[in-house]
Amino acid sequence: xxxxxxxxxxxxxxxxxxxxxxxxxxxxxxxxxxxxxxxxxxxxxxxxxxxxxxxxxxxxxxxxxxxxxxxxxxxxxxxxxxxxxxxxxxxxxxxxxxxxxxxxxxxxxxxxxxxxxxxxxxxxxxxxxxxxxxxxxxxxxxxxxxxxxxxxxxxxxxxxxxxxxxxxxxxxxxxxxxxxxxxxxxxxxxxxxxxxxxxxxxxxxxxxxxxxxxxxxxxxxxxxxxxxxxxxxxxxxxxxxxxxxxxxxxxxxxxxxxxxxxxxxxxxxxxxxxxxxxxxxxxxxxxxxxxxxxxxxxxxxxxxxxxxxxxxxxxxxxxxxxxxxxxxxxxxxxxxxxxxxxxxx
Amino acid sequence: xxxxxxxxxxxxxxxxxxxxxxxxxxxxxxxxxxxxxxxxxxxxxxxxxxxxxxxxxxxxxxxxxxxxxxxxxxxxxxxxxxxxxxxxxxxxxxxxxxxxxxxxxxxxxxxxxxxxxxxxxxxxxxxxxxxxxxxxxxxxxxxxxxxxxxxxxxxxx
Numbered sequence: 001x002x003x004x005x006x007x008x009x010x011x012x013x014x015x016x017x018x019x020x021x022x023x024x025x026x027x028x029x030x031x032x033x034x035x036x037x038x039x040x041x042x043x044x045x046x047x048x049x050x051x052x053x054x055x056x057x058x059x060x061x062x063x064x065x066x067x068x069x070x071x072x073x074x075x076x077x078x079x080x081x082x083x084x085x086x087x088x089x090x091x092x093x094x095x096x097x098x099x100x101x102x103x104x105x106x107x108x109x110x111x112x113x114x115x116x117x118x119x120x121x122x123x124x125x126x127x128x129x130x131x132x133x134x135x136x137x138x139x140x141x142x143x144x145x146x147x148x149x150x151x152x153x154x155x156x157x158x159x160x161x162x163x164x165x166x167x168x169x170x171x172x173x174x175x176x177x178x179x180x181x182x183x184x185x186x187x188x189x190x191x192x193x194x195x196x197x198x199x200x201x202x203x204x205x206x207x208x209x210x211x212x213x214x215x216x217x218x219x220x221x222x223x224x225x226x227x228x229x230x231x232x233x234x235x236x237x238x239x240x241x242x243x244x245x246x247x248x249x250x251x252x253x254x255x256x257x258x259x260x261x262x263x264x265x266x267x268x269x270x271x272x273x274x275x276x277x278x279x280x281x282x283x284x285x286x287x288x289x290x291x292x293x294x295x296x297x298x299x300x301x302x303x304x305x306x307x308x309x310x311x312x313x314x315x316x317x318x319x320x321x322x323x324x325x326x327x328x329x330x331x332x333x334x335x336x337x338x339x340x341x342x343x344x345x
Numbered sequence: 346x347x348x349x350x351x352x353x354x355x356x357x358x359x360x361x362x363x364x365x366x367x368x369x370x371x372x373x374x375x376x377x378x379x380x381x382x383x384x385x386x387x388x389x390x391x392x393x394x395x396x397x398x399x400x401x402x403x404x405x406x407x408x409x410x411x412x413x414x415x416x417x418x419x420x421x422x423x424x425x426x427x428x429x430x431x432x433x434x435x436x437x438x439x440x441x442x443x444x445x446x447x448x449x450x451x452x453x454x455x456x457x458x459x460x461x462x463x464x465x466x467x468x469x470x471x472x473x474x475x476x477x478x479x480x481x482x483x484x485x486x487x488x489x490x491x492x493x494x495x496x497x498x499x500x501x502x
Contacts, residue, residue: 009355010359013356021364071376072383072387072388074388075389087368094363097360120354120357128357151391153405157405160413161408161412164413164420178431183431237391247371315473322471330459337452343437343444
């Protein structure tokens, strides 16, 4: 096959994107179901178990219901922006999936093709992820503003302030990994963690502090418990999406879960060695399984936290982010750079 | 990777088309399929069942602007750190042998950053509601004093 033909190249990439896209949406659908079931078990009840065997068809029933509901547009809202906000939220959430490596390079049998299981390898991959996710703030801020509802406005403002505050710690936590890897290409970062029989993960070798900072700020970035202030039901009804209904609400909902999944994938890629693990050198396909297990662990962690922790107060949230997390992230950079000066990274 | 190939960025464009197409299709679908029974009260802004009071387009706390501005300042510093982090290992390695230079330069930068950070913290930029709480307490105290004074005056009369 002629890979230099732009149409074949684009077609293959398009198929790859659609595979990744469908996989991500399926994982998202089932993580919503898993969340409801696991939360049910944590609270001593069953959770949804009627639609299909064990409730396995629940996500599709939900989707159907979302489509069939009435799409309410409040008459004082700014219409165009009101439509635009959920589109921005879901688009920015989904766009990052092109750079995550789902597995190592696979040899396709009976041919001479070696295919890395990643849609594209960019030399600015990590910066691309950071850039796109920071555009996601616009979706939430515009949704809050355009609804012309006080709860939405307060929710949107709080959420924007929270997102930008924790984005700083998130970005600083990544600097340590970049220092160790010397590249921004996610595939190369994973490859560099393949020593020690596939256990040379960044979390073990010099980045435990960075991992902790990243994990906390990632939970805050996705507006999840205990940082779910934008949707604090007791004070703000539903926060920035109070006025949204039907599929537009579903898009915000999906964007939240896609974001959860992508930050989990980034955490896996950068700190937990991506697809690396014992035996991947011999059986490359095992890498995909390792990657999935690690990502699912993170999603379980999210659900577990939601079932366990109460919510922060807003001033606590701000002082925690700025006065504790940010200095710790800078400390992590100083430690890593000093170790690098000694030549140990 | 050091090579640059514009073709690596084509999937970004394709992904944008797929994701935005997905979102727009879904919204249009629910517009077409979903039911429509609009009433005047249904289209009011939601305020827990009461008639909405005033507009939502009002002034809000200036703290949010402050946080956003401080964020921009610090985020630019993070962007300066990224290229340094990428080349650190190469420049500190035996090939270039510049480890003292790259290390001290960035440490000076980080210390300056920390000085700015300490200044902002000391100014109380991140103390949400602290001043408001003090003001409310002072007001309550003043009201209490006033009430006591009135009581004393009434008793004297």
